[in-house]
Structures are given as structure tokens and as C-alpha cells.
Amino acid sequence: MQQPPPTTSSGPSTVPQFVVIHDQLQQCWKHPAVHYVFEDEPFPSDVPKDSYVLVNLGEDGESIAAVHSLSHKFQVTNCKVSSTPQMNANAGTGGGKDSNTNLMLTIEGMSANQPAKNRSKQYKEEFDQSSSVFGLDDLVYDFKRRNELLKQTLLFSQNQELT
Structure with a gap:
């Protein structure tokens, strides 16, 4: 996973640091390679387009504006941003503002069945x-x-x- 570059005054102050995909049909969890692309940047050219799941975050970096799967083998059924479970345990003991930066993006969907x-x-x-x-x-x-x-x-x- 690439770390996002420092944000500018017009960009979000936080973005999810962890991403998981839950395949509801196969009942498995995947940890995908993540590329953060901001408005003024081109898409990576070395990744096959049919493996993209595009997630547009809201301006706050914590809400989902839109989700689109470019893969014919995987369709999204739900997408949400939440705090990471292990970070929540530490948030009560002086986590403060740093606890907001430990966000997790969960993408739920269905993969294509067998050939x-x-x-x-x-x-x-x-x-x-x-x-x-x-x-x-x-x-x-x-x-x-x-x-x-x-x-x-x-x-x-x-x-x-x-x-």
C-alpha cells in the first residue's frame, strides 16, 4: 500500500490507511494493493484496468462519494469507512486526534462464480x-x-x- 502524500489545504486531512475487500459469495477477505490517486494525478498505467475498484472519497476523507468496479469479475454491494478495530481499543486511552487517522475502507461485493x-x-x-x-x-x-x-x-x- 502506498502512503498518501501530505494533503494540501484543498484536500482531505485524512484518508483510510487500511483497505479490505470482503467477497460475500466466496466468503473470503482480501487485502488489495492500493493506489491513492488525487484529482490532479493520472491513473497508474501498470495496473490492468479490469482490476480497478474506484472509490471516490468525500471532502472529509471519511465518507464515500461514489464507488465503481471496472472489473466484470467483481461487483460492489457496499462500501464504508470506519475506524480500525485495533486502533479503537487505544483511542480511549488518550488516542485523541491521532485516532481519526487510523481509518479502514471496507469494500463488500460479489466475485464471479466458477468458469x-x-x-x-x-x-x-x-x-x-x-x-x-x-x-x-x-x-x-x-x-x-x-x-x-x-x-x-x-x-x-x-x-x-x-x-
């Missing part, structure tokens, strides 16, 4: 499992969970278009 060639095998295994009552319950639960994630993704993208 198409593996899907038929996966569906056959799921169908075979559904012969038992417990297997069917798991399939229904998984179906409902995926539908909720899709709804969340659509609502998030509609809210981003309105702002």
Missing part, C-alpha cells in the same frame, strides 16, 4: 446432494443467500447512479 466449464459438474454434485432433506435445505439456503446478494448489488448500483 462455465466447471459449472455442470458443480450443479450435478448439488443435484445429487439434494436427494437428502439436508442437501435440499442447503440448496434452498444458498439460493436465497445468492438472491439477497444480487438484490443488494442492484440496490447499491442504483443508489450510486442517483448520487
Whole structure:
């Protein structure tokens, strides 16, 4: 992760120092490489564009103005800035102003499922499992969970278009 350059009088006083991505479909956490790009700077040219998740921070550096994923393999369902958990424990013991600089950006979303060639095998295994009552319950639960994630993704993208 690159450290942001010192801010100017027109820039935010703080930016998130930690970034995590939660893949809700695969149920995993990732710590991405982060590039801070300010208004007057060009995008890095050495990073593939389809791996970008663009997050526009508000002027305070602590609110989200907009989020866009340029990847067809990952769509954002939620994005938030919060204090880092380990830093919160120290904030009560004289953390003061420094505790505000320990922000974490959490990006939640869904990655693309397996490649198409593996899907038929996966569906056959799921169908075979559904012969038992417990297997069917798991399939229904998984179906409902995926539908909720899709709804969340659509609502998030509609809210981003309105702002």
C-alpha cells in the first residue's frame, strides 16, 4: 500500500490507511494493493484496468462519494469507512486526534462464480446432494443467500447512479 502524500489545504486531512475487500459469495477477505490517486494525478498505467475498484472519497476523507468496479469479475454491494478495530481499543486511552487517522475502507461485493466449464459438474454434485432433506435445505439456503446478494448489488448500483 502506498502512503498518501501530505494533503494540501484543498484536500482531505485524512484518508483510510487500511483497505479490505470482503467477497460475500466466496466468503473470503482480501487485502488489495492500493493506489491513492488525487484529482490532479493520472491513473497508474501498470495496473490492468479490469482490476480497478474506484472509490471516490468525500471532502472529509471519511465518507464515500461514489464507488465503481471496472472489473466484470467483481461487483460492489457496499462500501464504508470506519475506524480500525485495533486502533479503537487505544483511542480511549488518550488516542485523541491521532485516532481519526487510523481509518479502514471496507469494500463488500460479489466475485464471479466458477468458469462455465466447471459449472455442470458443480450443479450435478448439488443435484445429487439434494436427494437428502439436508442437501435440499442447503440448496434452498444458498439460493436465497445468492438472491439477497444480487438484490443488494442492484440496490447499491442504483443508489450510486442517483448520487
